[in-house]
Structure formats: C-alpha cells, structure tokens
Amino acid sequence: MLHVPATDFQLADTLTSGQTFRWRFKDGAFYGLICGCAVRVRQADSTLTVETVDSRLTEQDVIRYFSLDVDLAPLLASIDNDAQVHEAITRHRGLRIVRQDPWECLVCFICSSFNNIVRIQGMIERLCQEFGSPLSFNGFRGCSFPSAETMAHVPERRLRELGLGFRAPYLKRTARLVAEGKLPFEALRRTDYVVTKQALLRCDGVGDKVADCVALFGLQKYEAFPVDVWIERAMRYYFRTRRPTRARVHDFARRHFGRYAGWAQQYLYHDARTLRRAVRIDANLPGQGVRGRSS
C-alpha cells in the first residue's frame, strides 16, 4: 500500500475525462493498471492511496503516471486565456494529463474513431481478456494489455469477432508496424511534436485526431490539440464568423493556447461532456452529476 502526496490533483476528473479507457470505479475507488501492476486507487484530500499486491510498483511510478511532478499552477495560468477555458479550469481544477503507455494509447484511440466511449471501453476490455494475461487483485479480475507482437499475429477475423468492426485491419497492420520496430516510441518521446505526429500518421487508422491523442496522452507532446466533435462544438465559441473546420480549429487553438494547448483541450473536452451529461443520470461515475451550480 502506497500513500502518495497529491496536491492540486483531482483523481475522479482525471480518470473520467476520456483520456483513458480501462479504469473502473467501484466501491469508492478506481481499479486499473499502473505500469502493468493491478491497483486500487482512491483519493482523500491531498493524499492518494494506492493498494496493490505487486511489489514492483513504486511511489515514483504513481507520481509519473498521474503527472504529479507537473507544476499545475503556471501551466494552467498559461492557457487561462478566455472566459470559456477559465470556466472549465475552475470547475475541474486538478485534472491532469496522465502518462499512458504509447502502444496501449495508440490501440485505444484507433478504436475510438467513429465510435462512442462506452463501446470503446467494451472493445478494449474484450481485447485484453482475449489476448492479454490475467492479473487478479482483491476480487478485481484484470488483464494486461496485449503486446504489439501478440496482436500482429492475431487473424483479422478474430479481431472482428470482438466487435472491432472496420478497425480490425487497421489494428492488425499497425500492430505489425510497431512489432517490426518501425515506430520507436522511446525515441519519439525525446523528439518534437511535428516529427512525432508525422511518424504516428504512418499508422493505418491514424489521422490527425488520433495522432494528436497519442502524442498528447502517450508521448507528452503537450502542444498537441486533438479536435473531435466535442471540441469542434466548444470551439464555435471562438469562431463567430468563419466556419470552424477541424484544420482551422487546430491551427487557431495551438496559437491561442500555446505550448500547453493539449491541457486546454482536455479541460474543454471534459467540461463540455460533463455539462451535457449533467442532465442525465449516470450512476457509474463519481462526482459527475450537477456540481458547482446552484440552479
């Protein structure tokens, strides 16, 4: 059991903001994997409690995964450039971009195209149960994420049987590319955003939006600004006259928000979705109801 100091951090906002797909909330805690170790995580004030039976997990792993080493105040100040993003920051302050495994991140966001989050989660979970290794913990049955080598050898038909649809051939070809070492994640982590994005775009099933997600969530390219339907809607705020095409939105956002545009994107995205969801009932997620508004 690890107790990790976590100031200026909101676990629930972070794990329900759509950047990850495998965390599950149950009985007051989040169940998932950090660095391949099955964990149960909960937050009380400024302390994170991480339970695990895997002795390999260190406090440093947790700090790194949740980006607790990032000084949030100056970062948020740098993107706090208009009333809309200011509201989003105020409502969800403490939301952080996590550091995901780039391969897992790539697969998840290839699955995300033309899809909804609930179904993406199901697809990923079936993929792990079928081709990952079992990892149980406190009655929580988890699975490791299948390697690129494993997925490169799975027949496309088997992927389709998991409900992956037209993404099956994309995943298969991308897995082969990664297994052959033609997408060197660790090298990309050290290079700049433009080169990284170019490399990601060579994968099948990866366009501008997915490449930006992997660059942002998997490789910490904080300038990356993924533009999906939700962000497109939120960005109409800045486009009173011209029609906000995705290319124009992307260009504008990187100029308007600067080096940490990706963080602005995540706050805007999460805020837009929680506002929409506030009128529905969603008992699966904590703190996602009507919050911070009086009427």
Place this chain on the structure above:
DNA sequence: CGCCAGGTGCTGA
C-alpha cells in the same frame, strides 16, 4: 427506425 458516437481512407474536382 433514425441518429449519434473522442474519424479515417479514398475519390474526384
């Protein structure tokens, strides 16, 4: 039944 979901690849001006 129609519409929507964290889009991408392909085609034709």
Place this chain on the structure above:
DNA sequence: TCAGCACATGGC
C-alpha cells in the same frame, strides 16, 4: 487543398 462518402456496431 477540400468536400462527399462508406465504413461496423450498439444505445437510445
């Protein structure tokens, strides 16, 4: 460069 379309699947 850019609009128009097909693409699997499930929830509402």
